[in-house]
Amino acid sequence: MHHHHLGRVLDPRHPRAPAFGDALPLDPSPETLAFLARRRSAPALTLAAPAPSPEELEDLLTLAARVPDHGKLAPWRFIILEGAGKARFVQQLEALAAGRADAAKLTAKLGKLKAPPLAVAVVSRTVTGEIPAWEQLMSAGAVCTTLTYAALAMGYGANWITDWYAYDEEAKTVLGLGDYEQVAGYVFLGTATEAPQERQRPDVKALTTRF
Numbered sequence: 631m632h633h634h635h636l637g638r639v640l641d642p643r644h645p646r647a648p649a650f651g652d653a654l655p656l657d658p659s660p661e662t663l664a665f666l667a668r669r670r671s672a673p674a675l676t677l678a679a680p681a682p683s684p685e686e687l688e689d690l691l692t693l694a695a696r697v698p699d700h701g702k703l704a705p706w707r708f709i710i711l712e713g714a715g716k717a718r719f720v721q722q723l724e725a726l727a728a729g730r731a732d733a734a735k736l737t738a739k740l741g742k743l744k745a746p747p748l749a750v751a752v753v754s755r756t757v758t759g760e761i762p763a764w765e766q767l768m769s770a771g772a773v774c775t776t777l778t779y780a781a782l783a784m785g786y787g788a789n790w791i792t793d794w795y796a797y798d799e800e801a802k803t804v805l806g807l808g809d810y811e812q813v814a815g816y817v818f819l820g821t822a823t824e825a826p827q828e829r830q831r832p833d834v835k836a837l838t839t840r841f
């Protein structure tokens with residue numbers, strides 16, 4: 631494990647990865663609140679090299695895996711798409727798209743996948759049992775959010791995308807998904823070549839009632 635990247639930005643009083651059973655006192659984190667108040671995803675087409683390094687990516691996935699997870703099932707996994715592997719994935723999707731009636735539209739959509747130097751497919755893998763599938767899916771969504779936010783907090787641009795190749799059965803086979811597996815999201819990562827602009831945000835008061 632490489633700890634130096636994150637170690638530099640974390641409070642040195644606290645080790646980066648707690649050991650099982652460690653007491654974890656809650657310290658207020660005003661910096662985290664300020665980050666959450668202003669963070670914004672970067673459009674996929676603005677993501678360029680450099681991507682997070684392999685060590686940073688390892689840190690990002692470790693942080694992303696620290697999500698609430700009913701039953702501790704870890705009902706998700708990661709597929710890293712980078713370099714030659716990502717190019718091969720794109721080629722196979724282009725071949726798939728070429729055989730479809732709406733080939734031009736599907737091919738155009740691949741632009742967002744091609745631009746960023748790194749993509750992480752967050753794969754939901756639900757198991758049948760006590761924990762409802764709904765909760766396992768939400769945990770996979772939390773992984774996508776946490777991965778996105780952690781990358782942004784590292785100073786990278788990130789964007790959570792699903793596109794046709796997240797849902798298409800043949801595309802899922804190309805990615806190597808099994809039965810009961812679904813793409814929760816492709817998290818595109820890189821360096822934003824332009825600052826994203828604030829988008830419209832919901833009226834939280836209008837969405838909130840008191841019981």
Ligand SMILES: Cc1cc2nc3c(=O)[nH]c(=O)nc-3n(C[C@H](O)[C@H](O)[C@H](O)COP(=O)(O)O)c2cc1C
Pocket residue numbers: 669670671672673789790791792793814815829
């Ligand atoms: C599950 C999910 C799938 C998404 N898929 C797409 C997509 O296919 N194309 C797209 O342009 N945006 C998609 N988005 C939205 C992007 O994440 C978008 O950039 C988002 O609004 C950024 O919000 P933020 O700036 O608050 O992080 C998706 C969002 C979610 C949660």
